Every structure is written in C-alpha cells, then in structure tokens.
Amino acid sequence: MKMQAAVMTAVSNPLEIREVDLAEPKANEVLVKIKATAVCHSDLNTLIDPTTPIPQVLGHEGAGVVVAIGPNVTTCAPGDEVALSWVPYCGTCAFCRAGKVNLCESAFGPMFAGTLLDGTSRLSMDGGPCYHMSLLSTFAEYTVVPEMSCVRMPKGMDMVSASMIGCGVATGYGAAVRAAKVTAGSSVAVFGIGGVGINAIQGARIAGAAEIIACDIKDDNLETAKKFGATHVVNSREVADPVEEIRQLTEGLGVEYAIDCTGSTAVGRMAWLSARKGATVVVIGAYPADAELKLPAGGFHRLGKILRGSFYGDVNPFDDFPKIARLYMEGRYDLDSLVIKRIRLADINEAFDAFHDPTAKNTGRYIVVFD
Numbered sequence: 055m056k057m058q059a060a061v062m063t064a065v066s067n068p069l070e071i072r073e074v075d076l077a078e079p080k081a082n083e084v085l086v087k088i089k090a091t092a093v094c095h096s097d098l099n100t101l102i103d104p105t106t107p108i109p110q111v112l113g114h115e116g117a118g119v120v121v122a123i124g125p126n127v128t129t130c131a132p133g134d135e136v137a138l139s140w141v142p143y144c145g146t147c148a149f150c151r152a153g154k155v156n157l158c159e160s161a162f163g164p165m166f167a168g169t170l171l172d173g174t175s176r177l178s179m180d181g182g183p184c185y186h187m188s189l190l191s192t193f194a195e196y197t198v199v200p201e202m203s204c205v206r207m208p209k210g211m212d213m214v215s216a217s218m219i220g221c222g223v224a225t226g227y228g229a230a231v232r233a234a235k236v237t238a239g240s241s242v243a244v245f246g247i248g249g250v251g252i253n254a255i256q257g258a259r260i261a262g263a264a265e266i267i268a269c270d271i272k273d274d275n276l277e278t279a280k281k282f283g284a285t286h287v288v289n290s291r292e293v294a295d296p297v298e299e300i301r302q303l304t305e306g307l308g309v310e311y312a313i314d315c316t317g318s319t320a321v322g323r324m325a326w327l328s329a330r331k332g333a334t335v336v337v338i339g340a341y342p343a344d345a346e347l348k349l350p351a352g353g354f355h356r357l358g359k360i361l362r363g364s365f366y367g368d369v370n371p372f373d374d375f376p377k378i379a380r381l382y383m384e385g386r387y388d389l390d391s392l393v394i395k396r397i398r399l400a401d402i403n404e405a406f407d408a409f410h411d412p413t414a415k416n417t418g419r420y421i422v423v424f425d
Contacts, residue, residue, distance in 0.1 A: 059111045059194035060402045060422075061179065066102050068403045069193070074111060074184055077176040079124035079198045086136060086199060089213035091116035091192035092419035093405035094221050094249065100187055101406065107168035110185040111177055114140040115419070116192030117216035120204065129372075130204045137216045137379070139224075139371035140188035142171070142202035156366040161200075165189060171200050192217075193402060195424060205375040208383060214396070214421050215382055215389035219375050222419070223389065226253025226315070227378055228367020229338040231261055234311045238262030241309040243300055244284075245325050246316035247275040249392075250338060252282050252417045254313045256387060259283030267300055267309065269324075278417045282388060290324070300328040308333065315339045319347045326361065334360045338367065392418035399424070 055076050060069040079085045092115035100106050120134045130136060143150050143158035150158050161171065168185025169175050176198040177184035177191065191197050207216050229250070230236045242258040244251050247270040258266050259282070267286045268279035276287035286303050290296040301308050308330035314322045317339035326349050329335050341347065349361075369375075381387035394415050397404055405420035 055196065057195040058399060059191070060113070060399060061184070062101055062106065062108055062110045062112050064108065065104050065106065068406070069101070069112065071400055072179060074194065075178045076194075076196055076198060077178075079122060079176070080172065081125045082127060082201045083124040083170065083176075083198050084120055084127060084130060084201055084204050085122040086118045086138070086197050086204065087121050088116050088118040088192055088195060088197060088424055090118075090217040090424065091422045092218045092221075093402065093422065094419065095409060096221070097187070098406060098409045105166075107185040109179055110168055110187055111191035111194050112187045113193030114138075114188035114190045115217055115221045116190060116197070117207070117213045117219075121196070123201075127201045129201055130206055134204075135207045135209075135211060135213065135216070136204040137207055137219045137375050138190050138192065138199060139203050139205055139220050139375070140190050141366055141371070142189060142200040145202075153370075154368075155370050156368055161189060170198070193399065193422065205371050207379050208376065211379050211383065214393065214423060216379060217421060218389060218392055218419050219378050220371070222249035223253045223378060223392070224369045224371070224374055225338060225367040226250040226255075227257040227260070228369035228374060229254045229313050229315070229336050229364055230257030230311070232368035232374070233338070233362065233364035234313060234334050234336045236261040236263050236311050239264045240311060241265040241267070241304050242311040242313065243267040243269060243309040243325065243328050244279075245269045245312070245314045245321050246339060247272075247279045248315065248416045249419060251313075251315040252279065252392070254315060254338070255279055255282045255284050258311070260381065260386065263311075265304065265309070267303060269296060269300070274415065275417055281391065296324060297327045304330070307331075310334070312336070313338060317341055319345045322347050323349060326359070329359060332358045334362070337361070337363045394418045394420050396421050396423045398422065
C-alpha cells in the first residue's frame with residue numbers, strides 16, 4: 055500500500071513527508087494503522103547519527119489498531135488496539151528463559167540494520183529500499199511490526215495516551231518499580247526530570263514511596279515534578295551541595311533508592327553519594343561510550359550499596375504496558391499531562407526543533423495524531 059510517512063533522507067536534515075510503499079506483513083508480523091505517535095529524544099539521536107541507514111521512516115513510540123496479521127500470529131487480531139514496544143523478544147534465549155526479556159538480543163542486529171527481524175524491510179520509496187527505525191517506524195499512517203511488538207490495550211484506552219507507554223513511560227516506571235524495586239514508605243531521589251525521570255517519579259509514587267526528591271537544573275521541571283508526586287525538589291545548579299541537601303531531607307542518611315536518568319556520569323556519582331548505606335542506585339540514562347563513572351573506593355565494601363544499570367526499566371511489555379494502562383484508566387497514573395502538544399504529521403519538525411531549545415518543556419511528548 056501507499057502511505058504518507060515522515061522520512062529521514064539525510065543526517066541532521068528536517069524530516070520529509072513522503073509517499074512510501076508498505077508491503078504486506080510476513081509470518082509473525084502485524085499491520086497496524088497508527089492512531090498516535092509520540093516524538094522521543096531517541097528519534098533525534100537517530101536523526102543525527104551518521105550510521106543510520108537512510109532513507110528511514112523514524113518513530114518508535116506509537117499506538118494504533120491492528121488491520122491485518124501474518125501467518126502464525128496468535129497474540130493479537132484485526133481490530134485490537136495496541137501499544138507498540140520497540141524491544142520485541144524471542145522468548146527462547148538464555149535471557150528470556152531467565153525472565154529478563156528486556157535483555158534479549160534478538161532485535162538489535164536488525165534494529166541497527168534498519169530491517170525487521172528477518173533482515174528485510176517492508177518499506178520502499180521511489181523504487182528503492184527504505185528502512186525501519188527500531189522495528190516500528192511509527193511516523194507513518196501504517197506500519198508492519200513484529201508480533202512481539204504489539205501489546206493489546208484495555209478497551210476504551212485513549213490511543214494518544216497509549217502511544218507514550220512504549221518507551222519513556224515504561225522505562226521510567228520500570229526504573230522505579232522493576233529495577234529499583236521501590237518499597238512502600240521509602241525515600242527515593244530521581245535525577246533528571248525529563249520524559250523518563252517524570253515517570254520514575256510516578257513509578258515511585260505508585261510503589262508507595264513516602265519521600266520522592268526530584269533533582270534537576272530547571273525550575274520548571276521541578277515544579278512539574280511536584281504535580282506528578284515529588285514531595286521535595288532540589289535544583290542541583292543552585293544549591294551549594296546537592297548531596298548534602300538530599301541528606302538533610304532524609305535524616306542525614308541519604309535516600310534508600312536513587313535513580314539516575316540523565317546520562318551524565320557526574321550526576322551518576324551524585325546519585326551514588328546521595329544514597330545511604332544499603333541503598334540501591336539505578337542508572338537508566340545512557341552514559342557516553344568513552345565516559346568513566348568514578349566512585350569513592352574507600353570503605354566501599356562496608357556500605358552495602360547496590361549499583362546497577364537498567365535497560366528499558368527491566369519491564370516485560372506484555373505485563374507492564376497493560377498495568378500502566380489500567381492505572382491510567384483508574385486515574386492513578388497521569389499520562390494526559392505528559393502531552394506537550396498535539397500536532398499533525400506535516401508539522402513533525404516542530405517537535406524536533408523543540409529539542410534544540412533549552413527553554414522548551416521536556417517533561418513530556420509532542421504527539422502526532424492521525425485522523
């Protein structure tokens with residue numbers, strides 16, 4: 055079929071709205087009509103990456119309606135409303151067998167190559183190949199995706215809200231609930247109140263944390279954090295010693311859980327120092343490949359702390375996406391306030407322009423809404 059899509063045609067150039075051809079789904083694949091798709095900073099990372107295969111249809115946070123299914127598909131059917139996961143898993147490797155489906159490696163070769171799981175593309179443009187982003191390519195009217203990317207949503211779930219679940223929401227929620235395993239009555243510090251950090255705050259609130267300390271350098275972000283569940287805020291640029299500030303808020307001990315969403319090793323060190331003995335420190339932000347995280351070695355063994363990385367918030371999409379959706383429908387999880395602005399596909403570059411504006415709001419998402 056022919057459809058409209060936002061296509062990356064050159065590194066760092068604005069996306070172009072082009073007519074793209076989409077082939078039928080093969081075995082274990084699903085054709086989805088996109089109802090809404092969020093614009094994530096990872097889309098910008100792909101746009102500025104010189105290794106990205108081009109032309110490529112970007113987008114990896116989306117929700118829509120199943121139109122058709124390929125042979126062997128059993129987990130969804132035409133008419134189902136689904137949120138899409140950009141990390142489909144195989145179910146049979148050592149990580150999947152251990153229940154760590156977020157660590158499955160099956161998708162990453164095809165993902166970097168810009169194909170689907172079988173190493174080929176369903177997209178073409180102007181008679182030549184066109185590539186997929188993260189096996190989803192949601193900046194389009196339709197998409198063909200792996201069956202394991204389609205997670206059915208509860209009936210009545212708003213598709214704009216559902217579109218955000220598949221990346222930043224699930225990652226932040228999972229960082230608190232799955233990776234850190236925040237307990238009721240505990241203290242939590244979240245560093246970096248962007249699209250992931252704001253949802254780590256929501257996850258900590260859902261888990262029952264008594265103290266949730268939001269740490270950022272933007273006052274607007276900190277004010278927003280209060281609306282999502284933060285009990286205290288610390289502007290780490292304005293206070294003399296952010297670590298000491300956090301300790302003073304927690305009986306001089308530090309927090310029981312610290313979650314670093316920034317991608318800065320300097321902040322990672324701050325998160326470690328802000329955590330008390332026996333605490334868990336979770337790094338969810340992606341540090342640069344050539345960076346080093348330096349921590350004090352003296353007395354390290356006596357602190358009893360846990361430092362761990364978390365990819366995709368340790369979530370299992372088929373368990374956690376519906377849980378988040380149900381929490382939203384019960385009024386316990388705020389997705390609506392994460393919508394910065396609804397835009398048309400033709401206006402998608404407005405969202406990318408906002409990434410380059412340091413004053414722009416970054417605690418939510420621009421949403422491309424179809425129909």
